[in-house]
Amino acid sequence: MTLENVLLVSGIIFAIGLYGVLSRRSTIALLMSLELLFNAVVIAAVAFSRFTPSAGLADAGAVTANEVRAALTGHVFAVLVISVAAAESALALALIFALYRAKETVEITDVSEMKR
Amino acid sequence: MNEAFEVPTVVSFAFWVASAITIAAAIMVVTVRDVFKAAVFLAGSFIGVSAIFFLLNAEFVGVVQILVYVGAVSILIAFSVMMISDVSHGSQPSRARYASVTVSALVLAAIAVTVYNTEWTLNSGLTDPDAIAGLSGTFIEDEIASGEGRVRDASGIQASDSQVVQTGVLGDSTGTVGALLVREFVLPFETVGLVIVAALIGGLALMRPREGEPDPRGGG
């Protein structure tokens, strides 16, 4: 487990999520794919926290509290991203319900009245 | 790489297992036709990710991941799937698969090229045992937990703070993250609250039936 490997795992999940976003017809499945995208981001943030604390840590012999804080920024980032993504998916679900009520469909391909 | 900082083989092995499970579940999420099954795989994938978090010494994030994603988002999605009846069985297969695979592969290639071509400032040169303990171990000793607030200047980094001291109050990274959330990152933290409120209002407004809908194509 090195930084590069964790980031690669994150990248793979990002790519899988992107594939889902680009290909899934059901808006709900599409929403799930979006969550994968955010999860990939969170993995990367935590990985950086674990492996690359601030540049200052590397050359200074002693570590200070601020530097530890800087290192843990990734964790804070992860928590906030998770919360926002949850709110986003809640709103997206509301929209999907509204769509279902208005058009009796949840396929994203049916939502293409406006074009060109 | 510093001896003390090296990842134990067991942890490394566990990481690969967790990653494999996560990736496999994720692939199922985006390929399986039945949306309800996809929701179940999504939950599995979330659990795998939280395992990765634990292995990366991010206990707090891992717990939040399980609470929010596995506990709330997956359930929400699963319920939605059940409420919109025709979704679970009538879902159309994915489309434009090859094009989507190509685009995703390109993005992955971009990420990989970046990751492997960058000289990351790894903490391999780190010698201070306390720092290593703080970053790789479970416990750090930090003054933050003692509640002595220090004002930091604009840049926020080169502050006048002391070194990590042994005599501080004992706390794990969760405490530090918590302190960070209400100190350094209080602004985004509070804003997230607003985001949730706004999403709630928006969601309710869209879901609520309203008396006498306005002219549907009424320009407006």
Add this chain to the structure above:
Amino acid sequence: MTVQDLWLLSPEIAMTGVAIAIVFADFFIDNKRTLSYMAALLLIVPLLLSLNLWFDVIGDTEATSGLFGSLVADRFALFFHFLLLGITAAVITASVQYVERLKGLEGEFLALVLFSVTGMLLLVSARELISIYVALELTALPAAALAAFRRDGLSIEAGLKFIILSAVASAVLLYGIVFIYGYTGTTNLEAILTRLGDLPSDPGTPFGSYAVLFAVVMIVAGFAFKMAVVPWQMWVPDVYQGAPTPVAAFLSTASKASAFAVVIRIMYTAFGSDSLSQDWSGLFAALAVASMLFGNLLALGQSDIKRLLGYSTIAQAGYMLIGVAAVAANTSNGDPLAGPQGTMYYLAGYAFTNLAVFFAIIAISNRTGSNEISSLNGLSKRSPLLAMLLTVGVISLIGIPPTVGFMSKAVVFSAAVNSGLLWLAVVGVVNTVVAAFYYLRIIRAVYFEEAEDESRITADAPVILATSVAVAGVALFGAVPWLILRLAEKSLDLLAA
């Protein structure tokens, strides 16, 4: 958090308060027109607090930052506070009639607008990437709900497209932020600048390192979505067409302005060193060209006026990007801030111009119920006043003097010439010629086409008021451009310090 922090945050806090107050006032106030007026008037509070900060800041030599460096109430932020609050007040005034027709969702509509504005205020004040991201989401989520607010097929389609694509853009932006954090160990913009200076940089790689290159491109892509810049502009025409017109007006001005503000701030603060700005200047120049060409060419064939304005806003984003691309690093004698100053002037002028056009269309479609260009036929006879106001707005969009549309292009182009980007200015000029074709179709419909329905259009007083104010701004700031330019100049002198 200290009293000083609260003070610096006061406009945003007040804005939140206004939003929540409207939610509650909705329960008690039955006359929803009053509710709209109340919302517009209450904006005075954050405006006054911003003004207070402005006068506080004048004379200071250093930016006033608070909340551990995550927030800054400098004049750059305050300039956009004024702009955003002004836009919001105008949009709320112009949509009084629309809100009245919502039947039970008036308070929600206003509250969502106000929440979105809160996000924008935070966005332009934040100086730390995580805060910027969260603030961005606070602007985007209410906007998505607002886009779907009419709840018919088109409107929901607009909302859904917006939220899905916005989420993709957010994920991209987040990836960029994470890489910057991973590479420099911080998310604070100023600290990033310092770190990037300390870290070794490879002269053969753009931006000195793959990670920074990747991160910058991703961050720009994330914000380009909001700025409506090619190739991240795809949502724009669809959402403009489907969303309620006041929401489209709001998105095209406020959302765009705040996105430009944050891009300027990030680029000039975190990546502001000479060697880096060389690189992103080229990026923005290329994006500007793509946006101008794409927007103008696709606008030519449109028949829906809101869709046309959607393409137009893409093209206009291209002109604005010329100012962002015009960085001083390319020149020996240019002023470092002429470019962003031009962009700020352009944004303000565009806000007046586009609001004038959108408001006129709100007033007309309230009556005609259509957004086709042909619904404007014979407007000069049906409502000479509206016809005149709309015409001034369109003339400004074309960029004909003496409107603000011309002056802002002149300023931005001259900044480009000064930073050695003569070719970019030439491309801009070519595009203004192409753009005349489709904007002229609006004037043509207004003055030269026969109306099927000759009845007079009497617009609601608030819409007329808002439109007139916007048109007055178009004329005033076109004739006296230094009013805004001086303000922008003052706003910027701390940014690059």
Add this chain to the structure above:
Amino acid sequence: MFSEPLAWLIIALPVAAFVLNGTAVRAFLGPQSLVAGWITIAAVAGSFVLSIFALESVASDGATIHQQHDWIDVVGLHLTFGILLDQLTAIMFVVVSGVSLLVQIYSQQYMHGDRSYTRYYSFMALFTAAMLGLVSSRNVIQLFVYWELVGISSYLLIGFWMERPSAAAAAKKAFLMTRFGDFGFLLAILYIFSVNPEYLDIPALYEAVGAGAIAASVATWIALGLFMGAIGKSAQFPLHSWLPDAMEGPTSVSALIHSATMVTAGVFLVARFFPLFEASNVMDLVALIGAFTAVFAASMGLVANDIKRVLAYSTISQLGYMVMALGIGAYAPALFHLFTHAFFKAGLFLGAGSVHHASGTFNMRFMGGLRKDMKWTYWTMVIGSLSLAGLFPLSGFWSKDEILATAFERESGVGWVVLIAGLVAAFMTAFYMFRAIYMTFHGEYRGGAEVEAEMARNANLPEPVGLGHTHRHESPWMMVAPLIVLATLAVVAGFLVNPLFDVGPINKHAFATFVTERNESVFSVDQHGDVPAGAEESHLPDAVHAGAEPEFNIPVAAVSSVMAAGGILLAYAMYITGAVSPVAMGRRLSAIYSVLLGKYYFDELYEDRIVVRGFYNRLARSLAWFDTAWIDNVNVQLAKLTANVGRGLANVQNGQAQAYAAVMAIGFVVVLFAFLVWGS
């Protein structure tokens, strides 16, 4: 010395009329208020009186350059504005406000009863103000602002009768084609700016040109851009085709557009930057474009049946005359031609309007015999036509002759081309003008608008829009009086240039002496507007100096007079006596005769007999065909091409959110890899 506030007042008066008419009058007195007309007339009259003072002041004290004011003064950008009142400006002031005043007076009656009377007068005031501002601008950007204002107000005036689709189309065409030229203008401004922002100030530019600070290659590019703007505004080949269509506006608007405002703006622009053009290498191009346009447009005038179209082609042709004169360095003659042309062309247009007032149509096939009923209109139009044809001793003769004499003296290839083009154009001009006169005023009355409408009905064509009332009578005095004034000016204005001898207070070469003085005074002013003690040496080439004015060249004058007289005679022979050379015209003779007797025969006459066989018509028709099929078509095709590219691109915008997301992702990857491939 003419003070600066007075100069601003010249522009401000019509602006005030525009604002007043557009707001108060329209709101309180209605869209047909006669007050609107009086307000505009009073304002333009005020401008005219002030313009006379300005001219007088410049004549006695020399050019004045008023202090420049800061317009934008922020870091990185410094723009100024101010008034540049030199000889050129003073003359333009008088011409613009004078012609505009007469047109406004005339319009009181001509537009009487129009349902948008107030709007007409507010736009006319704006149009005049924009042109007055244009000629007095001190800064290039300031000039461009007025330039565009002229464009937009002409757009609104050409499309004034909005109920006609053709009017809307014509307005759009005029706007877009001139805008294409503006594109060159803008590029020139950008280039000036990139060379040195100080040069945007016109006196500073003169100074730099004079000091040789601008390299010839730089001057060439700037001049090319400026000339492109001039081509668009002054309707030179290949951007000329908007002007004949612009006839769709009210005739009084055409009179103003064709004589003093709008189209002369292009010629003015070249004149304003004449030192720069002199320093560049584009002079020959200017001359050739002008010469070609002069002949090309005149040939199309030969076959037009609409009297306003004849006049429109004539305008293009005469503008070509001015441009080619500038191209061979004949600065003073070009301006003099602009000066005289303004009077007789305005007179002719107003005359055409008067005819229209009586017959209800502009189609000469349905006129004829109006001479008896409209004596004043007839005689003023004959005088204008004679002047336009360039017959001694009318003003057109002198100004045309100056140009031709200069071309003769050049003794260069371009000079010969210009001379020959000038002579050919003179012949054609004389012919088509008198063809118009004969068809309109001589012979039998062919029914006017009623017959035209009836024929249109029979042929299932849309009925032409007429005035409705077609009683043949002389127009009211408010319309005739401007005609008389303009006709008088067309006769006497020529004496200002008179190259023969001093006439009373007016010296030989008075006009040329006056306009070429500008060089000394303007060049010797530094950028801050202070006039230094010692006047510098002029930097214009010798040829434009008063002393070097071409002496009256009797052979040239004789040849051109013969050409003009020949044209008139040919027209006379064809349309009055029908006795053209029996050998050449042979069978056509009887045809013409019978056609003139049977008035409805005209269609056939044109479509078949003469067109098929007539040697001059063949050329004219093919040129006209070239014009519509190629020049117009190229513009249309260009527009189509852009639209098609747009449509192709629009396929990406297919409404599918996932396609949009894919474009976003691909865009990101492309940008990233572009950076990696091309590096920094």
